[in-house]
Amino acid sequence: MRILVATDFSPRSQRAVRRAGILAGQTGGDVMLMHVVDGAGTRQVARDVREAQRMTVEQAAVVPELFRVDCRSLVVPGRMPDALLDAAATRRIDMVVVGSSHGQDVQGLGRTVRGLIRAAPCPVLVVNRSVGGPYVEITVPVDLSDASARALRSVASLGLADHAHVSVVHAFEVLGKPKLSGFGIQREQIDSYVESWRSSFTEETDAFLEAEGFAGRDWTRRVEEGRPEEVISSLAARTGSELLVMGTRARTGFRRALLGSVTEAVLAAGGADVLVVPPPRPGLSGRPGRPGRPLSAGVERPAPQGVTA
Incomplete structure (x- = not known):
């Protein structure tokens, strides 16, 4: 199973990364950590991309659930959720994993997550709970x-x-x-x-x-x-x-x-x-x-x- 997990290095995305690692370990799958840097075409964006690349590598190195899983990183400039949707389609992803944005708007479901679910080419796992195991x-x-x-x-x-x-x-x-x-x-x-x-x-x-x-x-x-x-x-x-x-x-x-x-x-x-x-x-x-x-x-x-x- 090929799993694409969105990370912004927040606690909610940390839950998503851990859950993706558990699922990949159970199925013999692989994980791609993806971070989207808002914007494109400026020097600041280029610097932000380099910094995010360093942070995704560090995140993969400290999450225990990823230690025995084939894990790669992908950092791109763009907009969410479009960049994530493009990656899921072009890389033939089997599951997208995102951390819950519960509480970010009046309906309890963030616009990014809602937009991702409505247009995703594959199942989307929204992680609400803290991760304690399979x-x-x-x-x-x-x-x-x-x-x-x-x-x-x-x-x-x-x-x-x-x-x-x-x-x-x-x-x-x-x-x-x-x-x-x-x-x-x-x-x-x-x-x-x-x-x-x-x-x-x-x-x-x-x-x-x-x-x-x-x-x-x-x-x-x-x-x-x-x-x-x-x-x-x-x-x-x-x-x-x-x-x-x-x-x-x-x-x-x-x-x-x-x-x-x-x-x-x-x-x-x-x-x-x-x-x-x-x-x-x-x-x-x-x-x-x-x-x-x-x-x-x-x-x-x-x-x-x-x-x-």
Whole structure:
């Protein structure tokens, strides 16, 4: 695996460098430390490039996770995230790793990181947590779309599942549930109604995993009621998940990816690290995608006893 990690020599980029070193060590991959000097064409920029080159070499020499990893440095003048995106594309990078800029703007996700995620040619790992070792618990939220299938395939192809326990979670919301108590429906009947929905979505999730070739994986399946972003954060907290893996969708008519409200909310919240998997770039081979569907759309669901349609 070829990993490109952005560094500005700050504590957050130090976390990213350490995580990149761990991942490269696990997969037999290599790491490229990249620093972008703002601007171009002046003597000051040229001096800054030389100084940054010295600092990247020193950084590689003092990070323990890089000691047994093939590590190189790349320092270029330019603008972020464009310079990083160009390097990722031209050097056929498998993963870009960046430190979280949580708290730098009102939405909790820095413009540079957001722009990188939207246009990246490969998965982007946003490192939020301090680095204590390899990932042990990984959570993959799925909405049964092609974006979710790509997230699952990346977990397998990048070797993440070789060293960690993987939980696949599907969140569902029950249509009409808030109104049921007002109709005089008993609590036991409402609970039974919710469980019938859970059973239906469990069958769909199992069928989805089988269709994508993951039925034989020793991965935990979870189907939980609630808003997706709330289910994801709650499950990550309960299981101690260190990494969330989420896919983005293609923006119709544009080459950039559409993050989606759930992915955006998870990224902005911080907490666990987040690996964002973009759609294939134009011109690359790939299977036809399935668009995401609204929860419960197109599927006949059971009605609670005592309520008629």
